[in-house]
Amino acid sequence: MSAEVTVTLGYWNCRGLGEVARMLLEYSGAKYKFVSPKAGPAPFYEKKEWMERKHDLLADFDFPNLPYYSDGLQGGIRLTQHVAIYEHLGRKFGLVPGPADETEWTNLDLFREQAKELIPVTTTYLYSPQDRAKGIEPTPEVMKAKKNNFITSARNIIASIDRKYGKCGGPWMVGKRLTYVDFVVYESVDQVRSVLSKKDEDEVFAGADHIANFMTKFEAIPKISKYLAARRKYPVYSERAFVGTTGKPTD
Numbered sequence: 731m732s733a734e735v736t737v738t739l740g741y742w743n744c745r746g747l748g749e750v751a752r753m754l755l756e757y758s759g760a761k762y763k764f765v766s767p768k769a770g771p772a773p774f775y776e777k778k779e780w781m782e783r784k785h786d787l788l789a790d791f792d793f794p795n796l797p798y799y800s801d802g803l804q805g806g807i808r809l810t811q812h813v814a815i816y817e818h819l820g821r822k823f824g825l826v827p828g829p830a831d832e833t834e835w836t837n838l839d840l841f842r843e844q845a846k847e848l849i850p851v852t853t854t855y856l857y858s859p860q861d862r863a864k865g866i867e868p869t870p871e872v873m874k875a876k877k878n879n880f881i882t883s884a885r886n887i888i889a890s891i892d893r894k895y896g897k898c899g900g901p902w903m904v905g906k907r908l909t910y911v912d913f914v915v916y917e918s919v920d921q922v923r924s925v926l927s928k929k930d931e932d933e934v935f936a937g938a939d940h941i942a943n944f945m946t947k948f949e950a951i952p953k954i955s956k957y958l959a960a961r962r963k964y965p966v967y968s969e970r971a972f973v974g975t976t977g978k979p980t981d
Contacts, residue, residue: 737762739815741797742769744965745921747812747849748797750913754819756957757913767796773865775970813842820910827904834904838911840894841903845911845918847887852921855880856971868972877930884922885934891915892938900940901947908951916948924966925974929981 737755741748743766755762767783770776780796788794788810795810799818809815820826827834855876858868868876895903902908903915919941923931935942949955966974973979 736802738765738800738802739763739797740765740767740799742766742968743962744968745917745963746967750910750917751797751799751812751815751819752961753913753917753954753957754816754823754825754910757951757953758819758823759953760823769969772969774862775968813846816842816910816914823910825908825910825913827907827909831904831907834907834909837894837898837904838909841891841911842914844887844891844894845915848884848918848922851880851883851887852925853967853971856925856967856973858972861972862970873972881926881930881934885936888919888922888934888938888941891919892941895944896940900944903944912944912948916945919945921966921974924963924978927979927981930979 737760739748739751739755739762741764748764752764767777767780769780770778784794784796788798788808791798791808791810793810797810797812797815799807799809799815801807807818809818817826827838858872858876861868861872898905900906903911922934926934949958964974964976965971969975
């Protein structure tokens with residue numbers, strides 16, 4: 731990518747499905763700008779303006795949506811679908827296995843898809859669309875039940891990743907090579923712990939020592955460490971959520 735080309739990454743002003751791409755761009759040292767549509771005011775945070783304008787704003791994209799990625803070149807890369815963006819950046823920056831490394835490719839696919847299982851688990855806990863549509867808070871009873879389901883599901887998924895990672899020999903997800911799936915696993919797992927109190931976090935991560943070590947190693951990568959220290963950690967998902975918008979819950 732020439733020095734004059736600036737990548738554009740578009741997403742809501744939160745981590746959500748756009749944060750892995752931001753970390754990949756930060757790690758690579760690529761020039762990029764982050765642009766974000768605005769939701770409506772509280773208590774509804776409607777997406778009406780974005781929904782009405784997205785097809786015009788992204789007229790040269792095959793599937794206008796968020797997040798979106800453009801390399802700034804005439805006739806260049808225009809992508810939506812978050813995994814397509816991750817995979818493009820992984821190839822672009824050499825963060826994929828070698829062409830003959832079938833075992834690593836297989837493990838990359840497995841870890842990516844298993845980590846993605848954390849997304850609906852997390853967002854189901856954070857959001858309550860029927861209440862947001864009414865402009866009201868979900869009841870404590872509803873949120874307690876949602877949190878209990880979240881803790882159980884997240885614990886099971888993270889334990890499964892921990893077991894598989896423990897068999898791969900490390901230090902990274904597919905072995906000795908850092909790949910884009912390390913960014914995917916890190917962010918998916920970190921989103922879980924970012925919306926849990928310390929007590930609940932201990933429950934979810936009990937026994938997941940391999941993942942705990944992985945998270946520490948990943949955070950120690952100099953460019954990642956610098957970015958994590960400066961980034962906006964909240965909202966984890968959008969301001970439309972009822973949890974994870976302002977900071978880590980207390981016990």
